[in-house]
Amino acid sequence: MSIGTEPATERAATPAAPAVLELANVSRWYGNVVAVNDVTMSLGPGVTGLLGPNGAGKTTLLHMMAGFLAPSRGTVRVAGRPTWRNPDVYRDLGLVTERENVHGFLTAREFIRASAKLQRLPDAEAATRRAIDMVDLASAADRRIDTYSKGMRQRARVAAALVHDPRVLLLDEPFNGMDPRQRMHMMELLHQMAAAGRTVLFSSHILEEVEQLSGTVQVIVAGRLAASGDYRKIRRLMTSRPHEFVISSSDDRALAVALMAEDSVAGVEIVAHTGRGRGATAGGLKIRAADYGRFSRALPRIARTGGIRLLTVVPADESLESVFSYLVGAR
Numbered sequence: 001m002s003i004g005t006e007p008a009t010e011r012a013a014t015p016a017a018p019a020v021l022e023l024a025n026v027s028r029w030y031g032n033v034v035a036v037n038d039v040t041m042s043l044g045p046g047v048t049g050l051l052g053p054n055g056a057g058k059t060t061l062l063h064m065m066a067g068f069l070a071p072s073r074g075t076v077r078v079a080g081r082p083t084w085r086n087p088d089v090y091r092d093l094g095l096v097t098e099r100e101n102v103h104g105f106l107t108a109r110e111f112i113r114a115s116a117k118l119q120r121l122p123d124a125e126a127a128t129r130r131a132i133d134m135v136d137l138a139s140a141a142d143r144r145i146d147t148y149s150k151g152m153r154q155r156a157r158v159a160a161a162l163v164h165d166p167r168v169l170l171l172d173e174p175f176n177g178m179d180p181r182q183r184m185h186m187m188e189l190l191h192q193m194a195a196a197g198r199t200v201l202f203s204s205h206i207l208e209e210v211e212q213l214s215g216t217v218q219v220i221v222a223g224r225l226a227a228s229g230d231y232r233k234i235r236r237l238m239t240s241r242p243h244e245f246v247i248s249s250s251d252d253r254a255l256a257v258a259l260m261a262e263d264s265v266a267g268v269e270i271v272a273h274t275g276r277g278r279g280a281t282a283g284g285l286k287i288r289a290a291d292y293g294r295f296s297r298a299l300p301r302i303a304r305t306g307g308i309r310l311l312t313v314v315p316a317d318e319s320l321e322s323v324f325s326y327l328v329g330a331r
């Protein structure tokens with residue numbers, strides 16, 4: 001794959017799945033703000049992660065995919081049909097928005113049934129039951145939503161979005177605020193949908209969520225598609241970039257001297273302790289590793305040889321923004 005202004009596609013490496021959702025040169029601007037800039041992508045069945053930092057344009061993109069928002073330029077198609085101003089396509093689409101717009105005075109069953117009726121399903125009751133079972137809410141379905149935990153509310157929203165069994169399910173930051181158990185449950189559900197041949201796209205600004213859930217990612221940065229394809233290849237690019245760590249040890253000075261002689265290390269800086277109490281920062285060494293893999297093998301060996309105890313090793317530049325700016329070649 002390649003990175004930079006031209007996004008790369010790894011689809012050739014995976015068996016060619018028929019494209020269900022296709023974006024052709026899609027842009028969207030709000031006044032002077034270009035939220036999405038000339039994005040072309042095509043998605044087939046399975047789970048895909050839409051990864052990008054806050055403000056990258058993920059929500060705007062998902063809303064255009066769902067037919068909620070008009071592209072300023074370009075076209076979004078589902079199964080060959082444009083999503084904008086085409087209500088027939090809504091039958092094939094489900095969207096779980098980022099914001100929690102659920103009426104707490106309704107029970108989950110009432111809420112999901114309302115969605116089934118909006119879709120004019122012939123048997124709204126049966127569809128509601130099926131959706132409730134899918135998200136595992138049967139035992140709580142007749143309780144008011146305002147008595148639910150965050151994860152349960154999210155499941156009710158997912159059930160409402162898939163009550164009509166759409167081919168494409170779009171989810172905007174579905175794991176926000178969930179605890180690990182709720183997260184696992186949601187991941188299982190999305191996998192089940194994918195196994196049933198559905199096209200599932202979820203947005204996230206957290207690398208690990210995408211890693212756990214999906215083999216394929218679309219990386220969006222500042223409105224543009226920055227990379228696209230196999231997660232492991234993109235991850236490898238991320239780990240082969242230069243890394244910074246802050247290390248504290250039983251003897252920082254001796255460790256600094258030893259690390260300076262190590263050729264996987266590009267820079268060593270001694271960081272002073274500052275402040276007291278909550279605002280204090282611990283001192284230690286700031287290391288710039290030229291090669292992450294070799295450095296992580298060398299560090300324990302060097303410490304052992306020097307009789308130095310490592311206390312903490314913390315990545316200093318693991319923010320997703322720094323990974324993204326590396327991916328788009330901005331550093």
Ligand SMILES: Nc1ncnc2c1ncn2[C@@H]1O[C@H](COP(=O)(O)OP(=O)(O)OP(=O)(O)O)[C@@H](O)[C@H]1O
Pocket residue numbers: 030033034035052053054055056057058059060061
């Ligand atoms: N209605 C709007 N009017 C003006 N600007 C907007 C509007 N909606 C979004 N934007 C801008 O468009 C850009 C992309 O926003 P968008 O919400 O799509 O990003 P995002 O990746 O979903 O971020 P987040 O996860 O923070 O919601 C941002 O600069 C945002 O400020």
